[in-house]
Structure formats: structure tokens, C-alpha cells
Amino acid sequence: xxxxxxxxxxxxxxxxxxxxxxxxxxxxxxxxxxxxxxxxxxxxxxxxxxxxxxxxxxxxxxxxxxxxxxxxxxxxxxxxxxxxx
Numbered sequence: 001x002x003x004x005x006x007x008x009x010x011x012x013x014x015x016x017x018x019x020x021x022x023x024x025x026x027x028x029x030x031x032x033x034x035x036x037x038x039x040x041x042x043x044x045x046x047x048x049x050x051x052x053x054x055x056x057x058x059x060x061x062x063x064x065x066x067x068x069x070x071x072x073x074x075x076x077x078x079x080x081x082x083x084x085x
Contacts, residue, residue, distance in 0.1 A: 007032070007033055007036065008033075008036070008037070009033050009034065009036075009037045011037075011041060011043060011044055013033075013037075014034060014037045014038070014041065014044045014047075015044060015047055017030050017033070017034045018034065018044065018047060018048045018051055019051065021034070022051060022052075022055055
């Protein structure tokens with residue numbers, strides 16, 4: 001039972017790893033823990049499906065319409081950053 005407690009993830013931990021997986025990747029241990037959790041938890045499976053869909057759609061939109069700022073907006077953002085420091 002002690003081993004199970006060490007490898008079992010809560011849903012909160014699982015959703016954190018699902019997000020991390022999209023951005024930076026997981027360690028072997030994290031990937032195994034997530035697979036175990038997803039084998040049992042339908043809610044986290046659904047979260048992962050939704051997260052993957054949002055990621056794919058965001059990439060598709062970015063490819064279709066690359067973000068381009070006008071010089072005026074760039075300067076305004078730079079000024080805001082300088083003022084914040």
C-alpha cells in the first residue's frame with residue numbers, strides 16, 4: 001500500500017502533468033504515473049482530450065494568422081514594460 005501511495009497521483013497532480021506534457025515533456029516517472037492515473041480516471045482523460053484539442057486548434061490558428069504587431073503597438077508594449085520595472 002505504501003508503494004501505491006508513492007506512485008498514485010491526485011487529479012490535481014495529473015492535470016498539472018497533462019499541461020506540463022504539452023509544454024516541456026515529462027520524466028519517465030511522471031509519464032508512468034500519469035498513464036496509471038489515466039487508466040482509471042475518466043475525468044482526467046477528458047481533460048487531456050480537451051487540452052490536446054485546444055493545443056491543436058491554437059497551433060492551427062497561429063499558422064493561418066501569424067501574430068504581427070504594428071510598430072506603434074510594439075513601442076507601446078515596450079514602454080509599458082519599461083514603466084513596470
